[in-house]
Amino acid sequence: MKRLESVNDFVIKFANVNGTGSASANNLFAKALFRMGLPVSPKNIFPSNIQGLPTWYEVRVCEQGYLGRRGGVDIILSVNPQSMAQDIREIEPGGYFIYDSTKPLDLRLVRNDITTIGLPLTRICNEKYKDPRQRQLFKNVIYVGALAALLDMDFKVLTDLVADQFKGKEKLILPNIKALELGHQYAKENFDCPIGIRVKAADKVGDKILLDGNTALGLGAIYGGATVAAWYPITPSTSVVDAFEKYARRVRIDPGTGRRNYAIVQAEDELAAIGMVIGASWNGARAFTATSGPGLSLMSEFLGLAYFAEIPTVLFDVQRAGPSTGMPTRTQQSDVLAAAYASHGDTKHVLLFPSTPKECFDFGAHAFDLAERLQTPIILLTDLDLGMNDNMSDPLAWDDSREYDRGKVLTAADLDNMERFGRYLDSDGDAICYRTYPGTHPEKGAYFTRGTSRDEQAVYTEKGEEYEQNMLRLLQKWDTIKEHVPRPEIIPCGKPTDMAVLYFGTSEASSREAVDYLARDGINLDAMRVRAFPFNQEVEDFIDQHERVFVIEQNRDAQLRTLLMAEFEFGPDKLKSVLCFDGTPVSARNIRKQILEHLPGNNVTPLHRKIRANGVGERA
Amino acid sequence: MSYQIPKFRHPGLPVNELGYTKAAYEGSISTLCAGCGHDSISGAIVRACHELSLEPHKIAKLSGIGCSSKTPTYFLGKSHGFNSVHGRMPSVVTGAAMANRDLLYLGVSGDGDTASIGMGQFTHVIRRNLNMVYIVMNNGCYGLTKGQDSATADQGSAGKKGDVNPFSAIDLCSTALQMGATFVARSFSGDKEQLVPLIKAAMSHRGFALIDVISPCVTFNNTPASTKSYEFVREHAEATGTVDFVPMREEITTSSRPGAAYEVTMHDGSVLRLYEDAGDFNPLDRRSAMMAMMNHQHDGTILTGLIYLNKNSRDLHDVLQTSHRPLNQLEEGELCPGNKMLVNINASLR
Numbered sequence: 011m012k013r014l015e016s017v018n019d020f021v022i023k024f025a026n027v028n029g030t031g032s033a034s035a036n037n038l039f040a041k042a043l044f045r046m047g048l049p050v051s052p053k054n055i056f057p058s059n060i061q062g063l064p065t066w067y068e069v070r071v072c073e074q075g076y077l078g079r080r081g082g083v084d085i086i087l088s089v090n091p092q093s094m095a096q097d098i099r100e101i102e103p104g105g106y107f108i109y110d111s112t113k114p115l116d117l118r119l120v121r122n123d124i125t126t127i128g129l130p131l132t133r134i135c136n137e138k139y140k141d142p143r144q145r146q147l148f149k150n151v152i153y154v155g156a157l158a159a160l161l162d163m164d165f166k167v168l169t170d171l172v173a174d175q176f177k178g179k180e181k182l183i184l185p186n187i188k189a190l191e192l193g194h195q196y197a198k199e200n201f202d203c204p205i206g207i208r209v210k211a212a213d214k215v216g217d218k219i220l221l222d223g224n225t226a227l228g229l230g231a232i233y234g235g236a237t238v239a240a241w242y243p244i245t246p247s248t249s250v251v252d253a254f255e256k257y258a259r260r261v262r263i264d265p266g267t268g269r270r271n272y273a274i275v276q277a278e279d280e281l282a283a284i285g286m287v288i289g290a291s292w293n294g295a296r297a298f299t300a301t302s303g304p305g306l307s308l309m310s311e312f313l314g315l316a317y318f319a320e321i322p323t324v325l326f327d328v329q330r331a332g333p334s335t336g337m338p339t340r341t342q343q344s345d346v347l348a349a350a351y352a353s354h355g356d357t358k359h360v361l362l363f364p365s366t367p368k369e370c371f372d373f374g375a376h377a378f379d380l381a382e383r384l385q386t387p388i389i390l391l392t393d394l395d396l397g398m399n400d401n402m403s404d405p406l407a408w409d410d411s412r413e414y415d416r417g418k419v420l421t422a423a424d425l426d427n428m429e430r431f432g433r434y435l436d437s438d439g440d441a442i443c444y445r446t447y448p449g450t451h452p453e454k455g456a457y458f459t460r461g462t463s464r465d466e467q468a469v470y471t472e473k474g475e476e477y478e479q480n481m482l483r484l485l486q487k488w489d490t491i492k493e494h495v496p497r498p499e500i501i502p503c504g505k506p507t508d509m510a511v512l513y514f515g516t517s518e519a520s521s522r523e524a525v526d527y528l529a530r531d532g533i534n535l536d537a538m539r540v541r542a543f544p545f546n547q548e549v550e551d552f553i554d555q556h557e558r559v560f561v562i563e564q565n566r567d568a569q570l571r572t573l574l575m576a577e578f579e580f581g582p583d584k585l586k587s588v589l590c591f592d593g594t595p596v597s598a599r600n601i602r603k604q605i606l607e608h609l610p611g612n613n614v615t616p617l618h619r620k621i622r623a624n625g626v627g628e629r630a
Numbered sequence: 631m632s633y634q635i636p637k638f639r640h641p642g643l644p645v646n647e648l649g650y651t652k653a654a655y656e657g658s659i660s661t662l663c664a665g666c667g668h669d670s671i672s673g674a675i676v677r678a679c680h681e682l683s684l685e686p687h688k689i690a691k692l693s694g695i696g697c698s699s700k701t702p703t704y705f706l707g708k709s710h711g712f713n714s715v716h717g718r719m720p721s722v723v724t725g726a727a728m729a730n731r732d733l734l735y736l737g738v739s740g741d742g743d744t745a746s747i748g749m750g751q752f753t754h755v756i757r758r759n760l761n762m763v764y765i766v767m768n769n770g771c772y773g774l775t776k777g778q779d780s781a782t783a784d785q786g787s788a789g790k791k792g793d794v795n796p797f798s799a800i801d802l803c804s805t806a807l808q809m810g811a812t813f814v815a816r817s818f819s820g821d822k823e824q825l826v827p828l829i830k831a832a833m834s835h836r837g838f839a840l841i842d843v844i845s846p847c848v849t850f851n852n853t854p855a856s857t858k859s860y861e862f863v864r865e866h867a868e869a870t871g872t873v874d875f876v877p878m879r880e881e882i883t884t885s886s887r888p889g890a891a892y893e894v895t896m897h898d899g900s901v902l903r904l905y906e907d908a909g910d911f912n913p914l915d916r917r918s919a920m921m922a923m924m925n926h927q928h929d930g931t932i933l934t935g936l937i938y939l940n941k942n943s944r945d946l947h948d949v950l951q952t953s954h955r956p957l958n959q960l961e962e963g964e965l966c967p968g969n970k971m972l973v974n975i976n977a978s979l980r
Contacts, residue, residue: 045980219979229975235965237957238728240721261967269953271960273728275946278754282721285714285751289725292712293690293733294958297725315715405976408969414962447958448690448710448726449733456687458703460713470703 011123014084014104015206018048018073022085022157025097026150029061032089035150036067038175039157040400042168043071044220047212051077051519053399053595058245058338064093073214077402078520081597084207087153089131095119106205108153108160127201129156134192148189155193162204164211165194219367219405223396224300226367227326228253229406230374231298232261235414236324238297239274240286242305245338246394247328250300280305284312284325291322292459294419294447296378298324303332303345306352306389313387314353315461317484320434320443322381322417325389326374328397331593340593341394343515344565349389350543350573356481360491361543362390363514367403369541370396373496375408382417384491385442393564395516395595418444425454433457433468434480441487488544495542498549507534508557511588511605514540514570517562517596524601531602533609535560543573550578553585560605562588564596647683655679655686657707661700667819667845667860668698668767672705674822675736675765678829679706682877689734690726694719694748697774697847698740698767706736717748720755723762724946730956731947734833735762742772745781745800752802756809756838761945763832763839766802767819769847770858777850788855789847802842803937804923807916812943813839814919816934818863819846824935827875831936834875836897837943844932863932870913870922870935874903894941904936913938 014020024039026032033054040052051070057063070080086097088109094116098107103123109115111128120126131152135145158165169187176182197203227250231239241251255274262271277283283299290297301309306327316323329345331337349361360380364373370392377388418438425431425446431454434443446455457468463477464470471477503525513521518539525535538552553559553574561571568587574580588604590596643651655676660669679689686708693699695716702711714722723735744752744766755764770783779787782802783795806814813835817825825843832839844863846852852859857866871892877900892904892914904913911922919938926933953960 217976217980219976221979229972233966235962237960237965238725240725240728257967261971262965264953267954268951270951271953271957271964273947273950273952273957275724275728275758275950277721278750281718282724282751282754285718285721286725286728288714289692289712289722289727290729290957291725292722293726293729295725295729297729311715312718406972408966408972410969414966446710447730449688449730452685452687453708456708456710458711458713460711461715462713 012104013125013206014102014106016084017208017210018071018212020084020207021068021070021080021082022087023069023083023097023100024067025086025088025090025093026065026067027090027092028057028059028063028065030150031147032065032150033067035154036069037400038151038168038171039154040069041220042158042163042171043069043209044215044402045167045171046164046209047214048073048209049075049077049214049402050220051079051399051402053079053395055594056339064090071209073212075214076519076523076598078518078523079595079597080523081599087157089149089153106207108156110149125205127160127205129153129193129196134196138192148185151186151189152193152196155190156197157193158190159194159197159203160201160205162208162210165190215402217405218402220400221367221403222249222398222400223364223367223370223392224249224328224398225253226370226403226406227300227374227390227392227397229257230371230377232257233371233408234296234375234378236296236298236378237272238286238290238295239272239299240277240283240290240297241274241299242277242280242283242301244280244302244305246330246398247300247302247305247326249398250326250328280308281312284309284323287323287325288312288316288321291381296324296382298326298377300326300328302328302330303348304335306345306348310352311354313359314355314357316387317353317357317359318355318461319459320385320445321459322385323387324377324381325387327389327391329391329393331591337593339394341516341595342564342591342593343391343393343517344569344591345391346563346565346569346573349391352389358488358544360384360386360388360495362388362496363541364390364392365396365515365518365539367396367401368406371406379415380494383415383442384487384494385417385445386487386491391515393516418442420444420446420450420455422451425451431455431457432466434464434483435466436483440490441483442490492544492546495544495546497546498541498552499539500548500552501537503529503534503536505534507536509534509560510536510538510552510556510558511560511562512538512540512553513562517564520596520598520601521562523598524605527598527602528605531606533605535605540570545574545577553578553580557584558586559584560586560588560608562596562601564590566591646680648685650680650683650686652676652680654708655706657702657704660704662697663849665848666697667769667843667847668701669704670819670822671765671767671825671843671845672701674825674829675705677822678826678833681826682830682833684734684833688732689736691736691738692719692723692726693738694740694743696740696743696772698738698845699743701767702738717743717746718751719743720748720751720760720764724755724758724760727760727762727946728952729958731761731952732956735760737762737764739764739766741766741768741770741780741782741802745802749781749800753805753809756806756811756840758946759810759812759837759943759949761836761838761947763829763841765829766840766842767845768802768842768858769845769851770856771847771851773847773850777847784857787857788853789851790849790853792855794855801923801927802840804920804927806840807920807923807938811840811938812837812940814938815840815936816842816844816932818844818867818934820860820864821867821934824869824872827873828936830875830877831873831896831900831902834877834896834898834900835939835943837940837945866930867932867934868926870911870933870937871904873936876901876903894939897943902936902939914941916940
């Protein structure tokens with residue numbers, strides 16, 4: 011057997027039982043590697059359940075800085091007998107299986123092409139701890155200690171981290187360090203340390219931070235000046251509002267009165283949540299909601315109202331696997347079409363696609379400027395992978411000289427100086443009209459907001475030409491919007507090529523990595539990351555400049571590709587789909603494989619055609 | 631619409647403390663059916679706001695969808711209005727009220743808008759005790775879609791088509807009491823003398839104030855077999871003790887008559903007087919009010935007037951401890967913590 015050997019380049023997966031405190035121990039492991047200067051990408055793969063079901067935590071370490079999922083697992087750390095058979099099968103040949111050997115390994119599971127390392131975790135815990143809860147919690151810390159020995163981690167980094175994490179709860183520091191030592195010592199005494207896979211301190215993370223996208227979004231809402239948050243709990247978006255509240259409590263308490271400069275309302279459902287956001291925005295406060303797919307569906311009617319009545323609205327959609335309840339704790343990019351065209355009638359919405367926590371923060375704050383400037387819903391589409399996992403990211407920054415763009419709002423003085431106010435009168439030629447907040451002026455500026463057709467003075471009308479004129483103005487506004495939304499990020503490969511990849515959001519890291527792999531295979535691809543809808547001119551130009559564009563996305567129906575074809579009328583032969591929708595983040599290996607299959611000379615039928623031909627498809 | 635409201639007003643019309651005649655509180659001309667109860671309610675709203683000397687632009691009027699929800703066009707033309715989506719007015723008002731606590735929020739809804747599609751939002755806005763007046767123009771039917779029974783139609787009642795409603799009715803006042811409403815009243819569009827002081831009292835109440843106004847639909851539900859017809863309501867209404875509302879600015883003695891059973895000082899200093907003319911219960915006691923509702927339902931009579939008032943109401947802003955200054959008036963400097971805090975946050979994430 012050839013053992014896998016590598017330094018600072020591997021994938022480890024922890025197989026745990028949920029509700030046992032494993033996530034914080036696994037996080038300790040990942041963060042220690044990060045502090046050793048190594049790029050890490052931890053992914054929590056958890057069930058929709060509170061206690062007792064299998065849960066996994068995958069950590070990729072990659073000194074080269076690739077942060078997407080690589081695909082494949084080199085080391086499994088298994089403390090969950092429920093999933094052991096599945097876990098052991100997943101290991102790459104030559105890999106390592108580390109397990110709780112208190113109970114002997116079922117002989118049927120033994121693989122001869124991997125290295126098996128038994129740590130009697132339960133036995134050690136039972137000997138050292140009396141309290142059942144302690145036995146459970148420290149088991150996790152003990153295996154982190156053992157890993158430190160097996161992988162040659164800097165033990166001091168771990169102990170320092172424990173001290174930092176329990177700052178304020180000093181009593182917990184020593185017992186945790188003790189548990190780390192127990193594991194470390196056991197591994198040292200019983201195995202040749204390190205194993206073939208090991209780590210070495212490096213200086214590869216610079217000033218980067220490790221942060222989840224939802225916290226970054228919550229902070230973005232704070233910095234963007236949101237004062238009203240209305241929401242209904244739903245995984246994986248809940249922690250957005252949690253983060254907003256955490257920081258609001260810190261920075262939004264009026265020093266004189268102790269009262270709160272924010273209001274958070276937990277609504278009875280998502281319909282009410284978006285209704286509250288619309289009411290607050292109509293009344294001049296910056297407001298937002300956070301939800302996921304099912305919530306977006308429920309919000310559709312109100313989104314149509316906000317589009318048609320032109321009310322600023324900010325919605326953060328942390329996507330999960332649909333349809334319906336789908337896989338609520340798995341990731342996907344599958345709300346693209348539902349968000350872009352949410353609601354009946356002719357509606358279109360502005361979408362933002364952040365791909366890192368830094369961008370969640372930036373776009374999160376910017377969404378409020380855009381909503382008020384453009385007077386329309388802004389839907390920021392992130393996903394579970396970005397939202398709930400710690401992602402390595404550029405640090406957050408705020409330009410203190412920046413000022414909020416509150417859009418076209420008339421003051422009492424403005425109203426006094428104008429002849430006639432018309433809420434839906436396009437006086438600047440950019441199709442964006444002036445609005446007033448209720449209560450501004452005793453005599454002027456009042457108008458009636460409605461979801462029915464109305465004229466430029468906001469008076470109800472059923473005249474076809476007035477309705478049509480208004481709808482055409484909204485379409486003209488759509489063109490104005492293209493100038494305001496973030497432009498795409500284009501990365502030329504530097505060599506002549508007529509092929510490119512196009513991706514958005516969390517498909518970025520794996521796509522970039524796949525492009526590098528393919529370059530080594532002699533296949534050169536330019537790359538473009540789309541950051542917003544409506545698509546700017548650059549998006550169209552880029553696609554035009556290439557013969558074939560692979561559109562990489564994490565859904566079944568190629569939703570971004572559909573959107574591109576609908577908006578630009580590109581043919582299906584030009585845009586080829588690279589899809590991943592199994593609920594885990596797309597991996598670089600998967601993207602590479604699918605692109606190769608698309609290339610001439612590869613006699614492989616794409617999945618969707620195979621399904622059409624045979625009725626039921628096997629995976630291409 | 632081709633209708634024009636006449637500009638002419640009698641020169642001798644009384645002005646209120648702000649110097650406004652009633653005309654300052656009117657809206658466009660109504661396009662509802664002639665004789666519609668809703669128009670009387672609009673008139674009562676105009677009168678109440680005028681008599682209270684409210685600044686029209688400091689009122690926001692919001693509604694859902696339906697005949698009732700069209701009425702905000704017909705009153706308070708100087709106020710901002712919002713005709714939202716069916717059954718969802720409460721959430722829009724909640725957001726608006728969070729943004730600016732200094733305006734008076736007047737929600738107008740119907741029985742379809744409230745008791746069916748909007749039942750969820752109706753009950754939840756009550757539990758939150760949002761500071762708003764919620765007027766239901768209750769005619770027991772869907773007028774705008776030609777007369778289908780609504781959820782407040784009484785079992786056994788029949789509208790124009792003649793089909794008898796087989797389902798039990800939702801009583802909005804009882805529901806509101808159950809949900810913890812802090813002001814509950816019922817009135818009749820044909821009784822302005824009762825309705826106007828109730829609207830005034832509701833506007834002075836801090837917290838959620840429901841007025842369920844039975845308002846006959848002359849086109850589809852004013853039949854002899856209907857329990858929401860003018861005739862039936864006139865015959866079966868039993869008023870609670872009559873209500874006098876004395877605004878804070880007036881001397882209490884001017885409009886009072888002797889024999890008040892209860893005198894309640896409202897949040898804004900106004901005084902509400904309740905007389906014991908027909909009341910056989912205590913409207914300041916929730917249990918007593920609920921019992922009275924049940925007794926009247928049992929007897930087949932309609933209890934109108936003030937049904938319940940909680941003097942110690944704490945509204946949503948009190949509960950959430952929001953700033954005394956409206957949130958929509960906070961400046962950027964108060965909202966944005968600046969880059970320095972991010973530097974610290976970044977450091978904690980390494």
